[in-house]
Amino acid sequence: MSPRSLVRRHLSVPLVVSFLALFVALGGAGWAALRIPPNSVGNAQLQNLSVGSAKLRANSVGSSKISPGAVGARQVNSSQVQLRVTSSCLLGAVQSFSASGNVTCTPALPGEYGTRPQTATLTPSQQQIASVALPSGQAGSSYLVIGTVQVGAVEAVAPQSVQVSCSMSLGSSATDGDFDGNLGGANAGDASGTISLVLPVSILGSPQTAAIECDALGSPASPAPTVNVTATIHAIQTAVNADS
Incomplete structure (x- = not known):
């Protein structure tokens, strides 16, 4: 019996249907991703910490997308972002600011x-x-x-x-x-x-x-x-x- 005759014998209709079902099952997630309606994924559909910086396009999150008061000292890297200034000096006596918001004053002679x-x-x-x-x-x-x-x-x-x-x-x-x-x-x-x-x-x-x-x-x-x-x-x- 030749190999061609073996192929003819095994390519039955049920087998072809099975292959098609397997293809749809494996490729369905990608197809569904292309068909998600706009604004259909929100907080309720996302797990906590499931979206990080690696999943965000550069400059895609601006001030209009952040709720007032949502970003504070605990949400920022203090080595990269200076916090709000919390102290003060006499006029003209400011020497430097720290990332935590503290001010170093230059000793000034009294008026x-x-x-x-x-x-x-x-x-x-x-x-x-x-x-x-x-x-x-x-x-x-x-x-x-x-x-x-x-x-x-x-x-x-x-x-x-x-x-x-x-x-x-x-x-x-x-x-x-x-x-x-x-x-x-x-x-x-x-x-x-x-x-x-x-x-x-x-x-x-x-x-x-x-x-x-x-x-x-x-x-x-x-x-x-x-x-x-x-x-x-x-x-x-x-x-x-x-x-x-």
């Missing part, structure tokens, strides 16, 4: 404001001797304001006492100091001294002015003693809010 020495001859009426305007920034600033008043008094009649009173104020905050001298008689006809004034203040909103005012009283009052003063103000910034 300083002051006056040149201002001189005046005092009378019994209080008068302003020196002043300086201090800025606040948008969120406020704190200062340590230091005032110094050098006093020199000369008698007009012997004996005579003199009292010099000075105050330093900014807004509703104020401090004061005095100098008392006994002139003539058993004492010298002149006297000198220093009045020191220290005032911590906080400024919010518009700039405010720190000022020194002084007056002098003699006893006897007439003729009045000669009282000259020299005043200076020095303000050191102690704190500035980050938003300033």
Whole structure:
């Protein structure tokens, strides 16, 4: 019997049908993949973690495809993506940012404001001797304001006492100091001294002015003693809010 006759004997109809069924079974998945309706596969049809970066085309996922708040610190690689900045520095003092959002600040000298020495001859009426305007920034600033008043008094009649009173104020905050001298008689006809004034203040909103005012009283009052003063103000910034 020849091989051709064997082929003819075994190619029966049931055998051909079986081959066709096997072909459809093996190729059906590929055919079905080509026939899936649009938007028919969603979260319910996908297993958790079944779709990773290897299954996504480059640049196929943008901001429009991500729900607000869906991507946070746990979802990103902190070595590749910098997180939201969580701290701050003084204006101009930012040195660097870390991937976790922390800020390294450059040590900065505090702001300083002051006056040149201002001189005046005092009378019994209080008068302003020196002043300086201090800025606040948008969120406020704190200062340590230091005032110094050098006093020199000369008698007009012997004996005579003199009292010099000075105050330093900014807004509703104020401090004061005095100098008392006994002139003539058993004492010298002149006297000198220093009045020191220290005032911590906080400024919010518009700039405010720190000022020194002084007056002098003699006893006897007439003729009045000669009282000259020299005043200076020095303000050191102690704190500035980050938003300033």
